[in-house]
Amino acid sequence: MNQNARGASQAAAATVRRDIQALAAYAVGHAEGGIKLDAMENPYPLPDDVREDIATAVWATALNRYPGDAAALHQAVREAFDIPAQAALLFGNGSDELIHLIVQACCEPDDVVLAPAPSFVIFEMAARYNHARYVGVPLTASLELDLPAMLAAIATHKPKVIFLALPNNPTGGLWPAAAVQAILDAAPGLVVIDEAYQPFADHTWMPRAAEFANAVVLRTVSKLGLAGLRFGYLAGPAAWISEFDKVRPPYNVDVLTEAVMLAVLRHKPVLDRQAAQLRADREPLARALAELPGTTVYPSSANFILLRFSGELGADAVHQALKSRKIWVRAFGGGDALLHNCLRISIGTPAENAALLAALREILGHCTHPAGLAKRSAA
Numbered sequence: 058m059n060q061n062a063r064g065a066s067q068a069a070a071a072t073v074r075r076d077i078q079a080l081a082a083y084a085v086g087h088a089e090g091g092i093k094l095d096a097m098e099n100p101y102p103l104p105d106d107v108r109e110d111i112a113t114a115v116w117a118t119a120l121n122r123y124p125g126d127a128a129a130l131h132q133a134v135r136e137a138f139d140i141p142a143q144a145a146l147l148f149g150n151g152s153d154e155l156i157h158l159i160v161q162a163c164c165e166p167d168d169v170v171l172a173p174a175p176s177f178v179i180f181e182m183a184a185r186y187n188h189a190r191y192v193g194v195p196l197t198a199s200l201e202l203d204l205p206a207m208l209a210a211i212a213t214h215k216p217k218v219i220f221l222a223l224p225n226n227p228t229g230g231l232w233p234a235a236a237v238q239a240i241l242d243a244a245p246g247l248v249v250i251d252e253a254y255q256p257f258a259d260h261t262w263m264p265r266a267a268e269f270a271n272a273v274v275l276r277t278v279s280k281l282g283l284a285g286l287r288f289g290y291l292a293g294p295a296a297w298i299s300e301f302d303k304v305r306p307p308y309n310v311d312v313l314t315e316a317v318m319l320a321v322l323r324h325k326p327v328l329d330r331q332a333a334q335l336r337a338d339r340e341p342l343a344r345a346l347a348e349l350p351g352t353t354v355y356p357s358s359a360n361f362i363l364l365r366f367s368g369e370l371g372a373d374a375v376h377q378a379l380k381s382r383k384i385w386v387r388a389f390g391g392g393d394a395l396l397h398n399c400l401r402i403s404i405g406t407p408a409e410n411a412a413l414l415a416a417l418r419e420i421l422g423h424c425t426h427p428a429g430l431a432k433r434s435a436a
């Protein structure tokens with residue numbers, strides 16, 4: 058290290074919050090070439106006619122002006138995603154940003170943010186950055202919501218904010234509506250219903266987004282096929298949305314995102330068809346995966362499937378073997394005991410799914426005993 062760099066590290070170490078210094082930055086995977094099944098992306102590109110409309114919209118966009126109030130996009134999003142007229146609406150630079158803004162607006166130091174665990178890692182990161190205390194309530198051993206434990210933790214910790222990912226990431230399960238209702242009834246603060254994977258499920262809370270005194274519904278277009286764009290939206294009672302709007306950076310959604318969203322939403326059925334294809338491919342893929350030796354498949358209402366390996370090869374060995382074949386999936390590196398020996402795999406195109414299956418058959422071929430499909434919950 059030269060003298061400048063040394064001086065900078067000393068100054069940063071003396072100045073930056075200790076808890077931030079102790080963190081690692083969110084790791085964005087590097088997966089060039091091969092088959093990318095690690096980030097719940099839609100594998101299908103947009104057709105040429107949509108891309109031409111996008112090109113035209115981008116060409117017509119003035120980059121010298123700050124973004125305006127996006128009134129046209131508000132209208133288009135309301136129509137495309139059936140947002141109830143009574144609900145207010147807020148846009149974010151991805152739904153990630155909206156998660157941070159909600160915690161920032163609600164939590165004083167040491168207030169509690171609560172979520173089932175494991176769930177989306179950004180819930181915990183948002184809590185930490187805002188000096189809130191994160192309480193993760195473990196799922197059951199079969200990775201279902203533990204409602205009694207949730208209700209007990211709510212009574213004990215009186216969380217300001219509860220995040221429920223419906224369906225849940227990284228497990229794929231959709232918590233029963235009655236359990237969600239029980240949490241809404243018990244929550245002393247706000248419940249954020251995060252429907253990032255709603256396009257792949259057969260249930261949504263969106264029609265009721267304005268109905269609850271203490272709930273808002275969060276969505277993103279990322280998993281629907283626009284992960285590169287960074288656009289999320291939050292719907293709920295105006296009393297909540299107007300408070301979150303105060304902590305939103307004024308120009309958080311840029312003019313290109315606005316223009317491209319408007320162009321793409323004119324072709325919304327294309328996205329719906331792609332999601333329907335992924336949904337249709339989910340069950341056959343799950344069944345085929347469950348046939349593999351020593352492999353448990355958890356029920357999924359999302360565009361990914363969680364697997365657990367109980368044979369001779371653990372998740373790390375399978376992950377490495379897939380990597381060497383340039384098939385990228387998500388491993389969990391021992392972070393959460395409930396995810397021990399698990400891998401999370403996005404649903405790809407039929408050809409990608411077939412390549413994944415062929416590779417796993419080869420990797421696991423010499424093991425014995427299929428573990429099969431995990432028992433589906435009654436709900």
Ligand SMILES: *Cc1c(COP(=O)(O)O)cnc(C)c1O
Binds near residue numbers: 150278
């Ligand atoms: C992927 C994901 C998001 C974040 O989506 P972006 O809009 O891309 O920031 C939010 N919630 C859950 C549960 C997710 O898995």
